[in-house]
Amino acid sequence: MTERAIAAARAFIDAFNAQDHERLAATLNYPHIRLAGRFVRIESAVQFAERSRRGEALLAAEGWHHSVIDRIEAVQAASDKVHLAMTVSRCRADGSVYNTFETLWIATLQDGHWGIQFRSSYLR
Numbered sequence: 007m008t009e010r011a012i013a014a015a016r017a018f019i020d021a022f023n024a025q026d027h028e029r030l031a032a033t034l035n036y037p038h039i040r041l042a043g044r045f046v047r048i049e050s051a052v053q054f055a056e057r058s059r060r061g062e063a064l065l066a067a068e069g070w071h072h073s074v075i076d077r078i079e080a081v082q083a084a085s086d087k088v089h090l091a092m093t094v095s096r097c098r099a100d101g102s103v104y105n106t107f108e109t110l111w112i113a114t115l116q117d118g119h120w121g122i123q124f125r126s127s128y129l130r
Contacts (some may be wrong), residue, residue, distance in 0.1 A: 008080040011088035011113035017079060018122055019094075023072045025062060027055040035114050035121035042127050067070040071099040077104065086115040094127075105129070 014033055021030035029053035038048040048054045077093040089112055096105040112124035 105120040
């Protein structure tokens with residue numbers, strides 16, 4: 007279970023880096039909750055993909071090119087839920103890091119699919 011939860015997180019980052027919004031949405035379980043200053047509840051993959059597309063301009067404005075997982079650790083695990091403590095960095099095209107932050111993701115097993123269902127980040 008821990009390996010599958012970590013694989014779901016890595017699949018999210020891979021799809022995020024590709025800005026493949028449908029593939030990104032498929033790495034999640036729904037409803038998906040994000041806490042970054044306030045709670046946001048996203049009900050479906052379609053809704054998530056739409057929000058993700060709108061975020062492209064914000065990423066471009068901050069100089070984002072890709073993100074990397076610097077550290078990932080399963081800190082609690084059960085047969086259907088894993089809490090992942092992570093450190094993620096945002097990078098420019100030349101590979102230089104311009105933002106590193108801590109984040110907690112919760113991966114869940116729903117209908118045979120491991121996906122990220124909750125993300126809470128200290129994104130600066």
